[in-house]
Amino acid sequence: MPENLVLAREHLQGLFNALKTRDYQVLGPTVRDGAIVYDELNSVEELPIGWTDEQQGGSYRLKKRNDRACFGYVVGPHSWKRFLHPPAVRLWQAARNGKGFQILEEKPAKKKMAFVGVRACELHAVAIQDRVFLGDSAIDSHYQARRDGIFVLAVNCGQAGNTCFCASMGAGPKVESGFDLALTEILEGGEHYFVAEIGTELGREILKGIPQAAASAAQVEKAKAIHAATANQMGRSLDTVGIKELLYANLEHPRWDEVATRCLTCANCTMVCPTCFCSTVEDVTDLTGEHAERWRKWDSCFTNDFSYIHGGSVRATAKSRYRQWMTHKLATWIDQFGSSGCVGCGRCITWCPVGIDITEEVRAIRGTASPAGAGDSGKEQHGADA
C-alpha cells in the first residue's frame, strides 16, 4: 500500500543534505551546454529550475518555462548507465616480471551514489541492464559494485516529451517499483510541493527530520491526475504486439534498405540509449613495454569493425548494422533477457542527426502507412504552460 507524504518545495534541499550527510554522492540533472545532463549536485539550486526541453526527431532545445518547476522536462542525452556502466573503466593492470608478468586487479570503486530525478523509463532501463550484467552465467563485478547501495529518488514525469513512448513499452510514465522515494511535483495556485511516495525503509529514513505531512486525498488525486495526463500525452507510440515475430520474419524487408539511405551509422543512438550495453576491450602498454593495462570502453554495433573477424566485417553495410541494432533492441533482446530492450524514452529519435524514428520504422515494417505529419508535429508540447 503506497504511503504518500507531502514535502514542501523549500524542504527539498533538506533531502539533499540528508543524502550528503550519509556520504552519498548526489547525482542529478543540471543545465550545461544547452542541455540537461546528469552530474554531481551540491544544491537544489543546481537543478534545471524553470527549464523545459523541446524535442523532435533530430532536435533538442532548452526553453524557459513560465514557472519555477524543478523537474519540468523529460530526459536528456545522459542516462544513468554512465554511472553504473561507465564509458571507460580500467579492468586491471599488468607488469612484466622476468619471463612472465603479474596482474594487479583493479578493486571496483565502492562509491555510494544517490540518483536524483530518475524517471520511470530510466528505472526500467536500470532493471534491464541488471538482467544483462547480473544474470545467470556471469556477474560484472564493476557493475555490481556500483549498483549495490544506490539510492533512487525517482520523479514521476509531469509531462510527456514529443519523442516519448514509454507508455507503449510498459515502462512509464508512473514509477512502479525499484525506488526509495518517488516525487510528483505539483505547482498550483501559488503552491509548490511534492507528493512523495515511500518505496523502501531507507527512503523513509532519509526523510526523517525533514518537515513532512501525510498527503491528503485531494493531493494524492492531483498527483494521480498528473500521471494520467502524462500517459495520454505521449508524442509517439509503438505497437509491441507480436513485434519479435514480426522482425524475425522480416529480416529482408525493403525498409532496411530505405533506412540505410538515411542512417549515418554515427552511433549516437547507442550512446544515448539507456539500455545499450555493448563494450570493447582495449589492451594498452606504456612506451617501455613493461606496463600494460586493460580498459573496457563503450562500443557500438554501428561501427564498421564491431563485427570484424579475420579478413573483414560480417556487417559491412549500414543496412545490416541498423537492422542489427533495431532487431536486437526490440526482438532478440526478448529471447536473451526476457523483456524488450526498449523503454520508450525517445532519446534515439531526438539525438539522431537525421531524425530516424524507431516507432516509424516499426510502423513501416508492419505495413501501416504513417499518418500524415505524425513524425514531428504529432502532439503539442505541453511543457511551458503546465
Added chain:
Amino acid sequence: MAPQLENSIAARTGVDPMVPELYCIQRLRHETDDTFTIELSPTNGRGGFSFLPGQFNMIYVFGAGEVPISISSDPQNSKTFEHTTRIVGAVTRSMGHLKKGDSLGVRGPYGTHWPVEEAEGRDVIIVTGGIGLAPLRPALYYLMAHREKYHKIVLLYGARTPEDILYRRELERWRSKFDLEIQVTVDRGTRGWRGNVGVVTTMIGRSPFDSTNAIAMACGPEVMMRFAVMEFQRRGLSSGDIYLSMERNMKCAIGFCGHCQYGPAFICKDGPVFRFDRIEPIFGKAEI
C-alpha cells in the same frame, strides 16, 4: 539448454571474469608457415585445467591483446592443454614469437561443446576444413578414448595444399590404430601428392555412414559449412543431427560486450557449437 559445466564461470565466484590467470608455455611448435600450436600448463604449481571438446579460451599476450582460440588437445589430459592457431593479426603474430617458459594470460574455458554424449550408439561423420580440424581434435580424442560407445566414425578433412595438412602423423596413427575412416583432400595438389584433390564437401555424398543413425559435426569456413550442411541434408540427416561451430568477433567471452551476437544467440555462451536446427533460420543470411 547448455549442460551444467563443473568449471562454469558462475561456479567460480569471487573471481573477476575479466582477469586472466597465468599459464606457462611448455612448447611452441610451428605446424605450417602460418599455423602454430602452443602447449600450456598452469604456473605456480596450480591444479590442472579441464575442458570439454569444442570449448575455447581467451588468450592474452602481454601488451598485445586477447583473442579467442579453440582448445585443440586431448580433454583427458588435465596437466597441459594446447591451442593451434593461424596467424591472422597482431596478437597471434606476437604469440607466434613467444618461447618455452614465456607466460600467457588465459580466461576460460568457455562455450558449448561437441555432442559426444548424444552421438553414443550412432555413426559419427566429422567434416572439417583448414584450421577447423583443431576444435574437433579434442572430440576425436574423446571418441577414440570411448571407441566402443560409437559405431562408424568418419573424418573428412580438407586442407589448402598438402603442406597445410595439420597433425599429419597423428592422422596416420589414428587411421591405423583405431577404427576410424579418414579421408584427406586438398584444394590444390602439389607435385608428388597422390591423394584426393577437390573440396571436402564433395566427399560427403559417398561417405560410408548410416544417415538414419548418425550425428554430423562440421567446423571450418562458413561457406564450407554451408555446403557441408546441404550435403548432409541430401544424405538425409535432419537438422537436429547436425552440429556446427560458429565464429564471430569476441571481446569478453562472457556475454557482456555484445560483439559475438548471432541473431539472439551469444556465440560465447550459447555457442560456439550449435545444433543446426537452432540457427537454421538465420544461417547463411547475409550480414547477420
Added chain:
Amino acid sequence: MVQTLEGIVSEHAFFKGLDERYIKLVAGCAKNVRFDEGQIIFREGDAADEFYFIREGLVAVELMIPQRGFTTLQTVGEGDVLGWSWLMPPYRWRFGARTLQPTRALAFDGKCLRNKCEEDHDLGYELLKRFTFVVTERLEATRLQLLDLYGAPA
C-alpha cells in the same frame, strides 16, 4: 557371382529412373575396364569418344602446365562420372586423366551413344539431363575450390 553389365548400369544412381529399353541400350555400349596405378586413361587433345563410371580407385583430372608439370585439378573416385567432352564438338578431351590407384571402371562407347542420341531424342534428353547434373556439381565444387577458403584472410 559376376554381375552383368546391365545389372551394374541399372543399379547405378546415375541411371536411376531410366527406361528399361534405354538401360539395355546403354549397357550394350559399356564394358568393364581396369587400370593399374599411374596409368593414363586419356590424354588432353585425344578424341573423346568414351566416358567412365569409376567403380573403385582414384583418378586425377590433370592439365600439363609448362614448368609445373602435370597438375591435378581435381580427383574423382568411386561413384563418380568421368568425362563429358564426348557430348559436345569437337569431341576432344580438354583435360587428361591418370589413375592414382589401381582403378576399376565401366567404360561407355560415347561415339556410339552420340549417334543413338541423334536418332532418338528422348534418349538424348535423358542422358543430357543426367550429365548436366554432373557438370553443375563439378562446377559448384570448382567454384568452392577457387575461393581458396582456407587461404590467408583478405
